[in-house]
Amino acid sequence: MRFPARSITLKDGRACVLRPTASEDSEAMIAYMKRTAAETPYLLRYPDEVQFTLEGEREILSRILEDPGSVMMVAEVDGQVAGNASVSGIGTKRKILHRCSLAIALYQAYWGLGIGTAMIGYLTELARQIGFAQIDLEVVAENMQAIALYRKCGFVETGRRVRALRFDDGSFHDELLMVKTL
Numbered sequence: 798m799r800f801p802a803r804s805i806t807l808k809d810g811r812a813c814v815l816r817p818t819a820s821e822d823s824e825a826m827i828a829y830m831k832r833t834a835a836e837t838p839y840l841l842r843y844p845d846e847v848q849f850t851l852e853g854e855r856e857i858l859s860r861i862l863e864d865p866g867s868v869m870m871v872a873e874v875d876g877q878v879a880g881n882a883s884v885s886g887i888g889t890k891r892k893i894l895h896r897c898s899l900a901i902a903l904y905q906a907y908w909g910l911g912i913g914t915a916m917i918g919y920l921t922e923l924a925r926q927i928g929f930a931q932i933d934l935e936v937v938a939e940n941m942q943a944i945a946l947y948r949k950c951g952f953v954e955t956g957r958r959v960r961a962l963r964f965d966d967g968s969f970h971d972e973l974l975m976v977k978t979l
């Protein structure tokens with residue numbers, strides 16, 4: 798969906814703009830997915846699994862922009878992409894129409910500046926506006942920085958998916974299930 802850009806001030810005094818991700822961001826988004834996947838082990842994809850073509854990514858971003866039930870938001874600092882976050886419905890069957898899921902990742906250079914808190918605050922407002930009744934997410938159980946962010950933003954733990962992920966080194970990792978009621 799389209800939504801108004803919002804300017805925030807980061808902990809280091811810089812300005813940051815939260816705005817809809819658009820098809821013009823395709824190249825930057827592909828680079829972002831590859832690099833963030835390399836900077837943290839806690840995202841679903843490995844860098845070599847980011848295989849979007851420019852044209853394919855353009856189509857995905859245009860579709861999300863025009864979808865009144867999905868939000869994709871980029872955070873920009875000094876004209877550079879700092880991160881991206883989204884909420885989207887988990888399905889189209891009536892019994893689950895009240896639920897959306899949240900995803901967020903920032904470049905490491907922008908961690909700890911308050912961008913995550915601001916993005917989730919704005920996404921929460923927009924999810925409520927769309928009519929969702931709750932936001933669901935899964936987070937790797939060792940990802941303490943993300944868990945701290947989610948707790949701060951009002952998410953509570955509702956369960957644990959044991960051995961949800963297996964990394965390339967053979968190690969298994971649990972996921973925590975978290976929910977925020979809107």
Ligand SMILES: CC(C)(COP(=O)(O)OP(=O)(O)OC[C@H]1O[C@@H](n2cnc3c(N)ncnc32)[C@H](O)[C@@H]1OP(=O)(O)O)[C@@H](O)C(=O)NCCC(=O)NCCS
Binds near residue numbers: 840904912
């Ligand atoms: C998780 C992530 C989005 C957090 O965003 P952020 O902008 O760094 O978070 P904020 O600066 O808003 O910090 C939010 C809270 O997290 C906590 N926090 C921040 N840095 C932390 C750290 N290094 N360790 C533990 N907690 C930390 C603090 O409680 C902070 O609240 P405070 O500012 O009131 O003290 C970001 O670290 C990231 O992109 N990580 C890699 C990708 C990822 O893990 N995504 C989530 C997948 S489920």
